[in-house]
Amino acid sequence: MTVRMRDLVGGALAQLRYEPTGKRVRAEAGGAVVAQTERAVLVWEPRRVVPAYAVPVEDLTAGLTGPPVPAAPDAPADTGSAVPDVTALRVLDPRVPFAVHSTPGEPVGVRVPGGDRVLEGFCPADPALAGSVVLDFAGPDAWYEEDERLYGHPRDPFHRIDVRAASRHVEVSSGGRLLAASARPRLVFETLLPVRWYLPAEDVTAPLVPSDTRTQCAYKGEAGYWSVETGDGLVRDLVWSYRDPLPDAAQLRGLLCFFDERVDVVVDGVPRPRPVTPWS
Incomplete structure (x- = not known):
């Protein structure tokens, strides 16, 4: 039986998806390095169409703020935009704020070294991502893969x-x-x-x-x-x-x-x- 690739991709949108990368990833804020790792993982929450980077907690420069607070998904089915040629679901494009989540997990704060600034993070409740925190791409001032700066969001290796x-x-x-x-x-x-x-x-x-x-x-x-x-x-x-x-x-x-x-x-x-x- 054959399957159209568009249907295969669209059918996976309802799932929490991840993909490891071999790139060294760095996030900077306020002139300081917030995270630097060679163990980053791209994460797509259910219905999200662009990924975010998850970083091992030990690769954060200043760690997390306060204890995590368990939370249920807060993205109702009618949140987002229609793309009927891809899926019957309403997708969460980058205009839907990072703080809106579509999978169970724990919202956390990520400290910026040398000040009171705190960035948004999220720890999905999934064993494959245990020990990592997903960072809001819009939080740091700049992101880099190796020595090249990223814009908008992490690049999807399955998108061209x-x-x-x-x-x-x-x-x-x-x-x-x-x-x-x-x-x-x-x-x-x-x-x-x-x-x-x-x-x-x-x-x-x-x-x-x-x-x-x-x-x-x-x-x-x-x-x-x-x-x-x-x-x-x-x-x-x-x-x-x-x-x-x-x-x-x-x-x-x-x-x-x-x-x-x-x-x-x-x-x-x-x-x-x-x-x-x-x-x-």
Whole structure:
């Protein structure tokens, strides 16, 4: 019997998952090292779509604060976003705070050396992760794998992006107003996500209104955003671009991408359905 890989991955989302890594991992806060280990483990709580790092308690520089407090999961089934092409569950994307947990465990505090600062941690109640604490990626000021800094969240070894140059003719519109047209897109194929169409700035005809919004992608880097005046009014943060992308996405430098979830996209004369994702 065959199985579609997407279904296999989607079927595992309900489980607490982990994967050891051979990378040396370091977290820094306030100019001090909070954790440094060669025994880190990537952990995905049930329904979480990106991992966090778990570190052995003895590899924390200053240890834990206070006794752990047992807690039950506090992520109701209706928390999160729908991704019907992957799973019937509502997934917990990075916008769902670390403090929301979907597996039994013990919330703990992680001390920062040399001060009163305390970071959030979590000890899942599972024998495979005994003696380790999962750290909130957003807590430390910086994370490193070996000597390279991480952005957004730890990189998933089972997740990848492929950037391909193409000659497909792409038109983007909204409310009957043409926003962009290009025959020289770069296509991004990213695990479990819809195809993204990155277009040269010269091929975007819509007036772009700069936004202060910034987001970080572990694979592509920091994105800046623009709002767009469409036939349906101003749509906020509809377009993004990577000014200084990470090496895996170097081909996307300066190109613009629209959220397919919020506009109409026609490729080679064929309308594409709007995908349903956390950004719909």
